[in-house]
Amino acid sequence: MSLKPWREIAVPHEDVLKGTFQQAEFAADLSRVHLGTATAEYQDPSLFFQRTFITEGMRLLLDSVVRRLSGRGGDPVIQLQTAFGGGKTHTMLAVYHLAKGEVTASNMPGIPSILNAAGVVEMPRARIAVLDGIRLSPNQPIQRDGQAVRTIWGELAWQLGGAEGYEMVREADESGTSPGKGVLADLLGRFAPCVILIDELVAYIRQFEEGKTLSGGSFDSNLSFIQALTEALKAVPTAVLLASLPESDKEAGSQRGVKALATLSHYFGRVQALWKPVSSEEAFEIVRRRLFSDINDKLGAEAVCRAYADYYIANAADLPHETQEARYFERLMHAYPIHPEVFVRLYEDWSSLDNFQRTRGVLKLMAKIIHRLWKDNNSDLLIMPGSLPLYDADTRNESIYYLPQGWDPVLERDIDGERAETTDLESLDTRLGSVQACRRTARTIFLGSAPTTASQMVRGIELERVLLGVAQPGQQLGVFKDALRRLNDRLHYLNSGNNRFWFDTRPNLRREMEDRKRRFQDKDDVIPAVRDRVQRTLAQGVFGGVHVFTASADIPDDWALRLVVLPPTAGYSRSGDQSAIRNATEILKQRGEQPRFKQNRLIFLAPDADSVSRLKDQVRSVLAWQSIVADIKDLKLNLDQYQARQASRSLDDANEALRGMVKETYRWLLAPAQFAERGKGLSELQWEPFQINTGAQNLTQEIERVLRENELLITEWAPIHLHNLLKTWFWKDGNTEANALNVWQQTCQQLYLPRLRDDGVFHNTLAAGAESRDFFGFAQGKEGDRYLGFSFGRRTTPILDTSLILLEPVAATAYAEEEQRAREAVQQPGSGGGTVVYPTGGGRSDTKAEDSGRGAGPVVTTPPQDGAKRTHFFGTIDLDPVMAKKQFAEIVDEVVLNFTAKPGVKVRISIEIDAETDSGFDDGLQRAVRENCGVLRFKNAEFD
Known part of the structure; x- marks a missing residue:
């Protein structure tokens, strides 16, 4: 079942619906009802009870009044004391209509049940006196049929009994002194059943100045009257008094009002029944019934x-x-x-x-x-x-x-x-x-x-x-x-x-913040702040450098992998703004005025074009809050403690939001790429966009993950991939060897080749493939047709330099077999000529005829024929100055280690360096060589 709106179920009263009600009509005025001049909703008893919700307190009160007027008990004095606007006057009106009996009980909704509960068949009609403290004046007598009525007790007597009633208190009224308890008891008894309704009593009595007598009596005489009246009511079983008193001193008004309230509360307290007609829950029904x-x-x-x-x-x-x-x-x-x-x-x-x-x-x-x-x-x-x-x-x-x-x-x-x-x-x-x-x-x-x-x-x-x-x-x-x-x-x-x-x-401080946001300019304030935030967000990680909003000329063109972060002005959108592509292309191709060669070493991080404006706005918010907090500390802003704490919290919240906004904005990785096929040439430069997960905790790690998963960056490379790359691009057209350093450098330059993290990845791949004969062979150089430091299918740690050669496996296999045949041939008994033997089998297996010239080749020895012991070895060799480091390492491995491995063998190695030049050595070179020779403890190191 569909639910109905309130307007289809509850219809407002006509005056509410049409908006014709008057504000004053909501104020129940007891005196106007008594005079017959009130609006119908208050004047007409039937209409009044139709719109009145009889609360539990009101029901008990009316029950007491019914019993009292019927002579069946009930309280003689009832004080209504509730908060301002709490329904005191409304309750008095209910008693007024009930007691006056202008309509039958059956025409007053809610009243028959009260009469039945009290055992009263017919409610006796009572005389009613209404004393309104606001309408009465302490110093202005009221004219009643030519008779001046001066006091509140004179007005009470006149309303109950007219001229006859007034005569009973005439003397007290004219003198301004309170009548005694007996006189009041006679008055009430003469005109019972009766109801006395006193409203705003404190408002009346507080007008009397202490020590001063007015026509209405004095402050003390009026308080004495109330005391006597409450006592007299106990003596008349069919008379009842309802009086309203304020709930608080504040409502009592002046100091005299507070004093009057205290005294009246004391007098009423001796004989009263205290009623609080309206509870908060019942007020719901009251308002609903009225509206x-x-x-x-x-x-x-x-x-x-x-x-x-x-x-x-x-x-x-x-x-x-x-x-x-x-x-x-x-x-x-x-x-x-x-x-x-x-x-x-x-x-x-x-x-x-x-x-x-x-x-x-x-x-x-x-x-x-x-x-x-x-x-x-x-x-x-x-x-x-x-x-x-x-x-x-x-x-x-x-x-x-x-x-x-x-x-x-x-x-x-x-x-x-x-x-x-x-x-x-x-x-x-x-x-x-x-x-x-x-x-x-x-x-x-x-x-x-x-x-x-x-x-x-x-x-x-x-x-x-x-x-x-x-x-x-x-x-x-x-x-x-x-x-x-x-x-x-x-x-x-x-x-x-x-x-x-x-x-x-x-x-709030937000308005101040919004005003300050307009002070900050993109170029001077916002962009530098974004740069600072991005730099703090990104770590170096796998990158050799992270360049945030860096000019092209300041981004090195070297072998290191670099992340280039584009500025907010270079945003990227799949279907819209492509300024990031244009900016990245410019950086990729040019380093300032010079062409860039190592293009495959750059990865770009671009801002999302649709988020840039929000990022800038958030930066301005942070800058504004920072200035506010700074001004608070410098006492330039006069704020209370709460606002000062709020400013600090707002700055923290703005900073936290900015951290998230930086990640949300910088979420596009742009990778340059080209595609090539043999015989078809290179494709145009293409850009591959990859979106980063903005919810990742660590932005740098997330970038690395995206790069790895999409093979934009290789951190571990299997030898088979290097083999395939060599086969496709380097071992071709009959060429079976490739310079290893050149291969690594080409991967850094060519966008169609894999992008390796660094040369360490390349070196590890070489080492991993060294033991297998499936991928490539090694040579540390080449002299004629002979490969120096040849290695194939053996564990080795190649040195990645300009001399390292990668051999195609078939060619390496053929060369290894040729070496093996040559080695076997020179080791057969009776063969002519001397041999150089490498007992450890390391790296070389070539043979040469003896050359008597010093340094022209290895010194050739022949096995001793007479059985005599040889106890001394001496050998000399000339080294190539460029390859000296490698050659000396081979001499140590292949010759020296044979001696040092034997116990008791003493080995001495001397190095002679002879350098000549026709132009002469400059002072700087001489100084550097002398200092280095001194550190290395040369015996002789002289220039001549």
Whole structure:
């Protein structure tokens, strides 16, 4: 069953519906009713009881009055003491109509049951005296049929018995002295049954100055009269007095009023029954009865209330705990079609304001609200705090009438209306606008926080109560939470703290922040701040350098892998802005004015073009909060402690938001690429965009992950891949060897080749493939047709320098077999010529005929023929100055180690260096060589 809105179930009274009510009509005036000049709703007993909800307290009070006037007991004196606007006068009117008996009990709804409970068949008609302390004047006698009535006791006697009654107290009235208890008892007994209704008694007595006598008597004589009257009532079983007294000293007014209240409370306290007619729960029904006709579709109303109760239980974690109680459904039914939270806020918060009457003030405000909602075809299920039509001038004026000055701009700019920020936010986001999430949230916060003052220790309304005031069954609470976050960021008068929210007439620090944001310029302030944030976000990681917003000329063109971060002006979008591509292309091709060669060493990080504006705005927010906090510390801003703490928290929040915004904005990796096939040439430069996960904790690690997973960066390379690369691009056209260093350098330069992290990855690949004969062979150089340091299928650690050669496996196999055959041939017995033998089998296996020239080749020895022992070895060799390091390492490995491995062998190695030049050695070279020779402990090191 679909739920019906409140307007289809509960129809307002005619005057509320048409907006023809007058504010004054909400004020029950006892004197006007007594004089017969009140409006029909108060003057007509039937209509009055139709619109009056008889509360439990009122029922007990009326029961006591009925018993008293019927002579069956009951209290002689009843004091009505409630808060301002708490229904005292309304209760007196109920007694007035009941006692006067102008209509039968059956025509006064609710009265027959009271009579039945008291056992009274017919209510006796009583004489009624109405003493209104505001209408009576202490020094202006009232003319009654030519008779001047001066005092309150004279007025009492005249209203009860006319001229006859007045004669009983004439002397006391003319002298201004209180009549005695006996005289008053006779007066009451003569005209019983009677009812005395005294309203605003304190307001009357406080007008008497102590020590001064007026025509109405004196301060003391009036207090004495009240004392005597309360005592006299005990003696007359069919007379009853109802008097209203203020609840607090503040309502009593002046110092004399406070004194009068204290004295009267004491006198009444001796004989009174104290009644508090209206409880907060019953006030719901009172207001509903006054504003709405009977509810015709009770099942529809119950369905709505049940839906709310179930909705609250389903969202227990986000709502106040009382909504989880079974009796909350009953509260919804009692208050229908108004949400109980509206009454809670009005009775608990707004009633604390000066001059706001608990019943009358609520009625006046709610009548305007209901009239406007009805006129605007409001379709809410209940009238909630979020339903308040604060865009309406009458409703707005009524709501701020009791508030301090300064609330107009708050409502107009932040809360409700065509020019309000809330309306603008909803127009930009249909998700929020579809349920008026921003306006409803702002209205709820206003209702719950406007009566608060700056001096309160705890201000505002909790988040759970905000949600209670806005959400209807079927709606997502997350929408309203999102709206509240938006409002907290955007509104000028909204404050928050400790999960509470409130409006204030003072602009919050956000307005100051927004004003300061406009001071900061992109070039001088924003871009440098973004650069600083990005630099702090990124670590070096696998990159040899991270260059944030760096000019092309300042990005090195070397063998290191480099991450280039593009500035906010170079944004990237898949379908829109391509300025990042243009900027990256320029950097890739040129280093300043020079061409860039190592193009495959650059990776680019680009900002998302659609997020750049939000990043800049967030940077401005951070800069603005920083300036505010700095000014607070320097005492340039005069703020209270709360605002100072709020500024610090806002700066922290802005910094945290900026950290997330940097990740959200810099989320595009741009990798340059070219594709090539043998015989077809190179493709045009292409750019491959890859999106980074903005939720990753570490941006640098996330970049590395994306690079690895998409093979944009190789950190571990299998030998088979290097073999395939060599086979495709280097071992071709009959060429079976490739310079290893050149291969590595080509991977750094050519965009169609793999991008290795560094030369360490290349070196590890060489080492990993050295033991296998499937991938490549090694040579540390080449002399003619002979490979120096040849290695194939053996574990080795190649030195990556200009001499390292990578051999194609077939060619390496053939060369190894040729070496093996040559080695076997020279080792056969009886063969001619000498041989150089390498007993350790390391790296060389070539043979040469003896050359008598010194240094022309290895010294050739022949095995001894006479069996004599050889105890000394001496050998000399000339080294190639360029290859000396490598050659000396081979001499140590292949010759020296043979001696040092034998115990007792003494080895001495001498090095002779002979350098000549026709042009002569300059001073710098001589100095450097002498210093180095000294450090290395040369025996002789001379220039001549």
